[in-house]
Amino acid sequence: MSEGLQRLQGFLEMDFVQNAVIVGVLIAFCSSLLGVTLVLKRLSFIGSGLSHVSFGTTTIVAAIVMIIGYDSQFDNNIFYVLPVTILCSVLLLLSGPNSKIKGDSALAMISVGALAVGYLFMNIFSKSANLSGDVCKVLFGSTAILTLKPETVSVCIVLSLLVTAVFILFYNKIFAITFDEDFSSATGIKSKIYNLLLAVIIAVIIVLAMNLVGALLVSALVVFPALTAMRLFKSFRAVTICSVVVSVVCAALGILISMLPEKGTPIGSTIVAVDIAVFAVFSIIGFVNQRLRTL
Amino acid sequence: MAQLSCNNLSVGYEGKAVVTDISFTVNAGDYLCILGENGSGKSTLMKTILRLKSPMSGNIESGDGLLPNEIGYLPQQTVVQKDFPASVREVVLSGCLNGCGLRPFYNRKEKQLAAENMERLGISDLSIRCYRELSGGQQQRALLARALCATRKILLLDEPTAGLDPNATLEMYDLIADLNKSGTSIIMISHDLVNSAKHASHILHIGKQSVLFSGTMSDYIKSDIGRRFVDFMGGESA
Numbered sequence A: 001m002s003e004g005l006q007r008l009q010g011f012l013e014m015d016f017v018q019n020a021v022i023v024g025v026l027i028a029f030c031s032s033l034l035g036v037t038l039v040l041k042r043l044s045f046i047g048s049g050l051s052h053v054s055f056g057t058t059t060i061v062a063a064i065v066m067i068i069g070y071d072s073q074f075d076n077n078i079f080y081v082l083p084v085t086i087l088c089s090v091l092l093l094l095s096g097p098n099s100k101i102k103g104d105s106a107l108a109m110i111s112v113g114a115l116a117v118g119y120l121f122m123n124i125f126s127k128s129a130n131l132s133g134d135v136c137k138v139l140f141g142s143t144a145i146l147t148l149k150p151e152t153v154s155v156c157i158v159l160s161l162l163v164t165a166v167f168i169l170f171y172n173k174i175f176a177i178t179f180d181e182d183f184s185s186a187t188g189i190k191s192k193i194y195n196l197l198l199a200v201i202i203a204v205i206i207v208l209a210m211n212l213v214g215a216l217l218v219s220a221l222v223v224f225p226a227l228t229a230m231r232l233f234k235s236f237r238a239v240t241i242c243s244v245v246v247s248v249v250c251a252a253l254g255i256l257i258s259m260l261p262e263k264g265t266p267i268g269s270t271i272v273a274v275d276i277a278v279f280a281v282f283s284i285i286g287f288v289n290q291r292l293r294t295l
Numbered sequence B: 001m002a003q004l005s006c007n008n009l010s011v012g013y014e015g016k017a018v019v020t021d022i023s024f025t026v027n028a029g030d031y032l033c034i035l036g037e038n039g040s041g042k043s044t045l046m047k048t049i050l051r052l053k054s055p056m057s058g059n060i061e062s063g064d065g066l067l068p069n070e071i072g073y074l075p076q077q078t079v080v081q082k083d084f085p086a087s088v089r090e091v092v093l094s095g096c097l098n099g100c101g102l103r104p105f106y107n108r109k110e111k112q113l114a115a116e117n118m119e120r121l122g123i124s125d126l127s128i129r130c131y132r133e134l135s136g137g138q139q140q141r142a143l144l145a146r147a148l149c150a151t152r153k154i155l156l157l158d159e160p161t162a163g164l165d166p167n168a169t170l171e172m173y174d175l176i177a178d179l180n181k182s183g184t185s186i187i188m189i190s191h192d193l194v195n196s197a198k199h200a201s202h203i204l205h206i207g208k209q210s211v212l213f214s215g216t217m218s219d220y221i222k223s224d225i226g227r228r229f230v231d232f233m234g235g236e237s238a
């Protein structure tokens, strides 16, 4: 154990590890902001759907780049993934409940389709010797956060701050259209525009979260803190604050724990495991609380 | 010019009309009660008036200086909000949002308005309670307080007494009548003519697919359909 701590200390002195911790915590911070909204709008799955889209885009663009002769790795390049994800997010959220293809089946089509095409492209065009390793890396973000390029790090930081600022400025509007969209529209709130804004923020959050935990675990990062907070708190504000705290603490713990063992554990899965543990603790406390009150 | 007038309005879903040829006007201070059986299209009509749905044909005009953000709405209860973490205060305060424009936070006046409306509806002591843990009647009051925060000009209420016990129902009707007396126009959907009749000034009675009556309360009581309905309702509640 003390060996692990020593290794951890050594790691923490390195620049890129410090960067990873900072970016990780920032991403965890803003990805939990909209958790409540997603859970309550029954959109939890949009997280995985959109991250699959990002995955598909990554591989397709990487393949195109390779075909035109530029040697690139399957890294998660935020500059082209983000616009495509935003577009898909807007299309999905705005298609709404009265479109021909219902929201969730549209989501299933897009997400599974993107996953399949992405994997196909990876298989056909990858020159990498360790294809399954690459796939794993994209899906579970094994060490993605540690290998971020400096420019991606800055983009992540800027985007996280932007998302947080927008969330704070539109907090009351987001509450209103999440709680009762009909009432908001009926009383003269431009719900459509705020839904659009929401779709864009969600897409940005998903792409950010992918960097931290990989495509498959994005939903967990977004949804777990909110569900955890909802065990104990009953007002929107308290739930929001609590889920941010939970998310940040879990992410920091997860990153640190992942460096303890000699071989290291995958950061994304470790963070989500910590999320699950905290969720369990909160559930138990919530249950006991309720029991005590009904006694 | 009337606050709201509907001319030959048809409402429905996906090309299928539910009610056709609806015409009525609401002037400032009117109290319109919309009657009809379950599924006759009352909620659909209200959503169309609120422009949550587009009309299939006909038109809706608002006038008398009524702006889109001067409308209050009490929706028919839905289960969607079941596990929503929100305090009563947060819910009521969200009614003030349409006065905010681009301002991100509520100002003191709005917070005070919310507090006053909670006071008026007797839910001040519930303000930090969780909305979803309230009784049906308390939830209705919170939603009415929210609607009052949105406006004092015109309120659209979709079955405000659904799920309330008889006492709470009467209280609710009295409250709405009070609001109407203080100048707020009311459009209310109800099954319960006997209690709403005491206060309503106009009636819109919707039958299968078509409007059975649209006009003033006094004309309605004299009309055949009105008399039948009053007898029926009176008999039931006796």
Ligand SMILES: Nc1ncnc2c1ncn2[C@@H]1O[C@H](COP(=O)(O)OP(=O)(O)O)[C@@H](O)[C@H]1O
Residues within 6 Å of the ligand: B013, B018, B036, B037, B038, B039, B040, B041, B042, B043, B044, B045
């Ligand atoms: N979203 C919907 N899509 C299609 N039909 C609907 C929808 N909502 C309601 N309806 C139908 O429209 C009719 C009128 O419903 P509604 O306006 O809710 O009735 P009321 O409020 O008078 O009880 C019903 O026959 C109902 O089945």
Ligand SMILES: [Mg+2]
Residues within 6 Å of the ligand: B042, B043, B044, B076, B158
């Ligand atoms: Mg109805």
